[in-house]
Amino acid sequence: MNAVSILQTVLVFVGIPAAVVVVITGLVYARSSRPGKRYRPGRPFDFTPVWFLSAPEPMSGVDGRAALPGARRAELTAGETAADSAVAAHGDTGGASDRW
């Protein structure tokens, strides 16, 4: 029998493992294609602020979905324009605070 050439040996024992490594590495990095979306306490977290109210009625169809942004609009615009207006009397608000 003619022995396999050095080139074939290298291909089988180096080329194939290398190809496997490359494929697996590619898969790993393809999965985390959206870096920085995850919140980690203590690290800066970039995002646009959001303010949610619940939908006025249960979202049963397109109508409910369309109503959602409308319900948010007043609060969202108010947050920018009326930010410096006199704060209404809120002496009797309650609640709690916490840090982490």
Place this chain on the structure above:
Amino acid sequence: MTAGDSAGAPAVLDGPFTTRQLLRLDDALRLADQSTGLVFSVYVGDLDNPARGDAEKLHSQLADPDRSVLVAVSPNQRVLEIVTGAEARKRLPDRDCKLAALSMAASFSGGDLTGGIVSGLAQLADHAGRP
């Protein structure tokens, strides 16, 4: 921040949550509103100093502040504020709010914003009971 425009959906998707998380939040908010008759609202974003004052300012801009409960979360400042209106406060004493805040902060310190907000809302709604 023009989430009210027709191009509102992408603006919301730039926020801290994925679509799946947004759906969970929406469910939690709707459930809390329906079961208590109060108006719950969630703000996630930076708060000006002092955070308490800023959260109260946001709360006063809601449609019906007296019956509203605002949960304001600032991930970067690592601050959480729960503001209850005059009417809501009778149903949700500050002690119950503090309990919910503690469990929310525990989730947040583990990096789980959505889970913390969802469980906090459920807890608040639970304490407030039925109307």
